[in-house]
Amino acid sequence: MFDRLISYLDSIRARDPAPRSRWEILLYPGVWAMAFHRLAHWLFEGRLYFLARFINHLSRWLTAIDIHPGAKIGRNLFIDHGFTVIGETAEIGDNVTIYQCVTLGGTNPTNGVGGKRHPTLCDNVIIGSGAQVIGPITVGERARVGANAVVTDDVPEGATMIGLKARSTLVPAETWLREFIPYGTPCDEPCExxxxxxxxxxxxxxxxxxxxxxxxxxxxxxxxxxxxxxxxxxxxxxx
Incomplete structure (x- = not known):
């Protein structure tokens, strides 16, 4: 467990130039939100829904990050700053980065059955500040969603989504940076x-x-x- 924590903190440090040490990262609200979520999700899987919701509300009060206990989250999720909402049926892969004020929201099922209604983010996805990803869509591996984009359709692997409603620039992420693009938006503005x-x-x-x-x-x-x-x-x- 200690090795996984060190690996998690190092993965955040690789994506954020601000912290000077691992101890500093331990104070990040996103790290605390994930710790609370792991406990809440464990209680949710055990059908202890009230206790799971209680942990969820406590986490939201302390971190300004609202993660439904039912959300399935992989390894090394980095939520940079708060005011992020992740819905019940959202699924998040490994090494995903989410910036502030992002919503992984759901759609109202027309048949009255809840089911899958929130997005699925594959590995290495980056969601920029203020982006809204809505509905049971899939955001492909290494895709980027630019700041304030609204995404309601599936995102191809490696695409960069911009605008309202978001459209793909059809520029592979590897063209702009081999490993990581801060805020999900290329700095050279390839947004035409x-x-x-x-x-x-x-x-x-x-x-x-x-x-x-x-x-x-x-x-x-x-x-x-x-x-x-x-x-x-x-x-x-x-x-």
Missing amino acids: ELRGGAEARVEKLERELAELKAELAAMRAASAPDAPPTRRRKTGNAA
Whole structure:
């Protein structure tokens, strides 16, 4: 257990440059929230729902992080700062990073049966500040959700989601950083549409280039030594 705790603290230190020691990380609200959740989830699995909820409420009061006791969370979840909500049927893989004010929310089932209604985050996912990930969707491995994005559809593996409603930039995360992207948003702002808009701009540039080439060829032909002399129009009265 002690080795797992050290590994967990080191995984947070690798993603956060702020702490100077492991002792400092032990004061993080996200670390305390996860400790409370492990206990609450154990009670929830044992059908001790009231006790699980009590631990959940205590944790929320102390950390400003609300994790439903039923949520399934893998190893090394790093919740950086508070005001995060994780729903009952949410599933989170290993080495996931969630920044402040994030919601892993559910949708209202139309058939009246609860079932799976919260997101599933695969391994190494990063959720940026203020993002809302809603419904029983899957966020693929190493995907990134940018700050304040609203995601209601499945996210492909390695995609970066931006906007409201979120759309994929179709840029693999490995293009921007090999291991980790703070806040889930690449620093070089690759947040423009990479499909139709880019193709239209390329076609426009090609047309302009062809026109410039034609004008240049005409100018060269006019300045050639064997070019016929051009007639000048008389502007004054004849003598």
